[in-house]
Amino acid sequence: MSSTAIAPILRIENIHKSFGKTRVLTGFSLTVQPQEVVVLVGPSGSGKSTLLRCINLLSPPDSGRIWLEEQEITAPGVNPDKVRQRIGMVFQDFNLFNHLTALGNVMIGLMKVRKMPKKEAHDLAMFELERVGLVDRAYHYPAQLSGGQKQRVAIARALGMDPHIMLFDEPTSALDPELTGEVLEVMQQLAREGMTMIVVSHEMGFARQVASRVVFMEGGVVVEEGPPAQMFEQPLHERTRAFLRKISDMDSGGR
């Protein structure tokens, strides 16, 4: 709201989402500016993953509106496939295509969705793999890669689509602790390059260093948001304080 000069890249307005009788999102609103890194935290079941899936229309909201770069993507007649090309998504359990090599995983979207010729797709895919430091694993199948490598391939796959914004759904929580570093490093580098990112993560170190904003959500709505320093040092709400203390303890306890 403060910076009216630049148009927000993403605007979420009062969205609701239920699965059967379970109300997951209950009037969630958020605005994200270009090049912002928003870290979403909150207890499990607070609707973080559902929110990400609403944003890229994998499971569209029941009500409320979402704008991506001034276009209302929740409007009728919008082709969700076209919207998703502009939104990169990285999953907790990687979801690499099992029958394709690392290179193939990055190439297939380029060829099928962006309709690139094979040669061009190959070169761009190699470039993306280089960005995540995995050129030497290009011809390995997912089963031959470590968890951290898989997640970096998944990031390269998303980057290949040239997204305008990236969503990360707990990208390191399926990883052994010693493998999280390589993935966070890649994400940090992306942030430096100016990628707009929404990250669901409890990696507090990452949030402190990289986030431009930390959003605490619970019960399907935003409880409190602010710059990491403020959120970690002097949160306004008691709930925020308690939650952040808990995961900070876990964080340090884990190392």
Next chain:
Amino acid sequence: MEFFQNLVTTFNFILQGVWVTIGVTAVALAVGLVFGVTMAMARVYGNPFLQTVAAIYSVIVRAVPVVVIIFILFFVIARFVNLSPFWAGSLALGFASGAYQSEIFRGAFRAVPPGQMIAARAIGMSKLQAIQSIILPQAARLALPAWGNEATLVLKDSTLVFVVGVPEILRRAQQVSARTLEPFLAFSVAMLLYLVLTLLTTQILQWFERRYRLQM
């Protein structure tokens, strides 16, 4: 000497049926593959109407003996389209095999982790693109062992087309044994040829299985 003469005559005569058997089996498997994959897609990814159509096809066709389907196609459909015995027989076998193959592929589609579809949609693939480029290649690999089994069953079912007069191995064995009055010899040769064909099919499919094994 006379036995040897008979053996050569019988073998040469039945051998000409091998190509017919291979042709019928190949057409039936190909037709069954198209039907099976389409119906499996309809059942797993289709809307309720398509799901119902595919389920009814599968249930009915699997409940009816293949011979009956062959007769329907040859005699009843023949009122509208003039199908040769070869095509009526092969298509009917394929139509029947499609129901079994749809069950195989349904299982295979279900065995592909759901995250594969979500990830494919997330990079902007349409549902059809995702099925084509991501789900199908993986399902095909998962289906291969069961599909190989179905292939040998269709090979053996190909004997059934003899009822509409397709001169495959079995019918030729009948014909030659009627002439030489050596049914044991004729059917032994037929058995041998089926054995060779089945072993060959199995070997080829096992090679494919090894080549395209999917690691998850």
Next chain:
Amino acid sequence: MKKQIRMWMLLIAALLALSACTAVQPTGQQPGAASAEGSGKLAQIKAAGKIVVGTSADYPPYESIDADGNFVGFDMDLIRAIGERLGVEVEIVDMPFDSLIAAVQEGKIDAVIAAMQATAERDEKVDFTIPYRMTKDAFAAAQDSTLVMEKPEDAAGHSIGVQTGTVQERWVQDNLVATGLTPADLVFSYERADQAALDVANGRIELLLMDAEPAMELAKQTGLKILLITESTAEGGKSIAIPEGADDLKAELDRIIQEMLDDGTIQKIQEAHGLP
């Protein structure tokens, strides 16, 4: 609601398709008969320039396939000769015997020639020409028998074996026993014809009456001699089956067959294939 209606329509369509399989033997409308109204089956065949004839090529010497894949046998030569007189080409297709009636009913073939007898059951589904070859019976006796037979009644007074429940048994009962020509205790009914043949060979009975073709085969194996081959003790014959209601075709085929019976053509073909 709409979805449900669609589902039901589909189910009904599926059931119809299923019921069609029982319609392989329909009693009513024949495609051949329907089109015969306009032009007639015979006219159709002449227009096409060929007649498609089904057979089951596993029954020598009537029909079989030689090593080169040609259809050979008595029926095959006969149908080709008939085709010549019809002035059309003959295309022969092979099918298992049990599929032939259905094939002619559904119009897949124009006729069947397969050593087929016009039984009442078959006659309900297709029409038959007059027989082109009557069933024949044979009287056989031991090799050293001095008996001479010129007609069936010459068997009077001699012990005779027949197979139980056959037309031959009935003929013996009706024409020899009932007329008093042969005492009832000289007629022996056997379960199987080869048992009777053995008893004839061993001299336990004098005569054997049975189907001519297996009789000739049995005679060869057990060393009997054939005294007489006759049509008058037998019933029925082998006919060509054609679609029901194809009256013009039946008339023409009947005429040709009669002609060939009269001028000895059929006799010649029979002899060429070693048939009695």
